[in-house]
Amino acid sequence: MSKNIKTPTNQKLLTNVAVVRMKKMGKRFEIACYKNKVVNWRNKTEKDIDEVLQTHTIFTNVSKGQLAKKDELAAAFGTEDQLEICKIILEKGDLQVSDKERQAATDQSLKEVSQLIASMVVNPDTKRPIPPSVIDKALHEMHFSLKPNRNAKQQALEVIPKLRETIRIERAKMRIRVSMPSHEAKQTHNRLKALFAEVEMEDWAEGGLEMVGLIEPGQFRATDELVRNESKGHGRLEILSLKDVRDGELEIS
Numbered sequence: 001m002s003k004n005i006k007t008p009t010n011q012k013l014l015t016n017v018a019v020v021r022m023k024k025m026g027k028r029f030e031i032a033c034y035k036n037k038v039v040n041w042r043n044k045t046e047k048d049i050d051e052v053l054q055t056h057t058i059f060t061n062v063s064k065g066q067l068a069k070k071d072e073l074a075a076a077f078g079t080e081d082q083l084e085i086c087k088i089i090l091e092k093g094d095l096q097v098s099d100k101e102r103q104a105a106t107d108q109s110l111k112e113v114s115q116l117i118a119s120m121v122v123n124p125d126t127k128r129p130i131p132p133s134v135i136d137k138a139l140h141e142m143h144f145s146l147k148p149n150r151n152a153k154q155q156a157l158e159v160i161p162k163l164r165e166t167i168r169i170e171r172a173k174m175r176i177r178v179s180m181p182s183h184e185a186k187q188t189h190n191r192l193k194a195l196f197a198e199v200e201m202e203d204w205a206e207g208g209l210e211m212v213g214l215i216e217p218g219q220f221r222a223t224d225e226l227v228r229n230e231s232k233g234h235g236r237l238e239i240l241s242l243k244d245v246r247d248g249e250l251e252i253s
Contacts, residue, residue, distance in 0.1 A: 017054055019062045022093035024076040029068055030059045031089050038095050049083075052090065056082045109146050114139060116156040117163070119243075120217075124170040138167050172243040173197055173214035178227055180235040185209035188230045195223045212240070 017032040032054040040046035058068040070080050077085045097105070114136040122129055144159060163169055178192065185192075185208060192211065193199060199213040215223055227235040 017062060019096040020089055020093040021096055022089045025072075027068075027072055027076055028060055029073075029076065029085070029089060029093075030062045031086050031093070032057075032059065032062045033090070038090065041090060049087065049090075053086055056086055058082050058085055058089070106146060109152065110136065110139065110144075112152045113146070113156050113159070116152055117160060120156065120171055121160065121163075121169040122172045122243075123168055125168065130167070130169060134167065135163070138163055142166060171217060174217055174220060174242055175200075175212070175214055175240040176220075176223070177238045177240055178211045178223070178235065179208060179238075180227065180231045181208045184231045184235065188226060192223070192226060195219045195226070 018035045018038055019030050020033055020038060021028060021030045023029070033052050034054060037046055037052040041049070041052045046052060058073060060066045060068050060072075073082070073085060074080050077088060079085065111132070114132040117135045118130055118132040121135075139159070142162065144162075147155060150158070160169070160171065180188070180192075182204070185204075189209070196211070196213040196215055197219075199211060201210070201212040203210045224237050227237045
């Protein structure tokens, strides 16, 4: 004769979860989330809370399946609405991760920074790309540490100047074409040319100026504003390539 195995009504067991914890009014409250979704919710890439929460239930201990009492929730949060409480804990609680998970996340973030840097730089002598593995090795040798309040792109941009001290790299330049009517071009020529790292072609034919060359990525906005403002809408800036890289094998040393 079979028997039904009953779980106490104040218990709800879940597995393979990411736990977010908050302490309030001397009590511990936890919610059970899907792994990797908490960060997505916090950085706004995930907006469907049901894709983040495994359940709208509030726990005092997720791993033991112990549910929070309604009177404790009301006292701590001023409401018994579990979805609203879930949102509060999701936004302000502490994400619980194991040492192994933390190290894996750090390794993945470091890999992302290395790949971003590799996509932004070249060898200044050969103009060839540098593989992420070389960047990663250099970051480890300089004891680079990730900053939790910076995204990968911000950290990549911040560390590039420091990497120049250990390996031969420079920001890859953008190739652009600027076209302006003669009158406006003559007035802005010196300022425009100063924004280029290298002018590859300058042509004053057909009643206007056409200039092709390389600029530092950080100068793009200033160049674009100069062309738009000074030409009164009659000038044009085209991006010919986002990264000036020579054909050939990757630099490996």
